[in-house]
C-alpha cells in the first residue's frame with residue numbers, strides 16, 4: 001500500500017491536568033479529503049497545531065510522506081512546511097495590502113518584487129475561486145466575508161501546496177455562502193490533487209467536503225469512515241454528535 005500523506009500515531013498532549021490528546025491515530029492518504037469532527041474543546045485545533053509544528057506533542061509520531069516530523073529541527077521543519085497550505089478561521093488577510101499581494105504573499109515573503117508576474121499569478125488563482133480581476137487592487141476590508149474567504153483560499157493554493165489544512169472553513173458564513181466555499185474546496189482538491197485535512201463542527205460542510213470523516217472524542221479518534229456512513233455509523237457517540245442531541249453518551 002502507498003505511504004499515507006499524513007500518518008499520526010499515538011499522539012498525546014497534556015496541558016497541566018488537561019489530557020487533551022490521548023493517543024490519536026489517523027492516516028490521510030494522498031489526494032484524500034479528511035475531516036476531523038468533534039465537540040468544542042475536543043482537541044481538533046491542538047491536533048492541527050501539532051502537525052503544523054506549533055505545539056510540541058508529549059508523545060507520538062507524525063509522518064508526512066513517511067518522514068517523522070516530531071522533534072525535527074527548524075530547518076527541516078521549514079522544508080516539510082513548504083508542502084503545507086493553510087486556510088485560517090477568519091481568513092487572516094493583511095488589510096494593509098491589496099488583494100493581489102495577499103494572494104502572492106507566500107511567494108514573495110511580503111517583499112515587493114516581480115509585480116507583473118505576481119499580479120498574473122494572483123489573477124489566475126483568484127479565477128480558480130471565482131473572483132475576477134476587478135478585486136486585484138481592492139483591500140480585504142472592501143470585500144464581503146464570503147469574498148474574503150475566497151481570497152484566503154486563493155492565497156492558500158497559490159504556492160500549490162501538497163497538503164492543505166482548513167480550520168473551520170465555513171465559520172461566519174451564511175449557509176449559501178458556506179456551500180459555495182464547500183464546493184470550491186472540493187473542486188480544488190479534485191482538480192489540483194491536493195490532500196486536505198479539515199477541522200470543523202459544521203456537519204453540512206463535513207458531509208460535503210470529506211471523502212472520510214474522523215471523530216475526536218476524549219483525546220482519541222473513536223470512529224472514522226466514509227462520509228456516507230456519517231449518519232449511519234452505528235456509533236452512539238457519532239450519532240449523538242451529528243444529530244446534535246442533548247441526550248446520549250456524550251455529556
Ligand SMILES: Nc1ncnc2c1ncn2[C@@H]1O[C@H](COP(=O)(O)OP(=O)(O)OP(=O)(O)O)[C@@H](O)[C@H]1O
Nearest residue numbers: 015018020038039040041042043044045046047201
Ligand atoms: N496552549 C494551550 N495551553 C493550555 N491549554 C490549551 C492550549 N491549547 C489548547 N488548550 C486546551 O486544549 C483543549 C482543546 O482545545 P482545542 O482548541 O484543540 O479544541 P477544539 O476541538 O479545536 O475546539 P473548538 O471547536 O472550540 O475550536 C481545550 O481544553 C483548551 O483549553
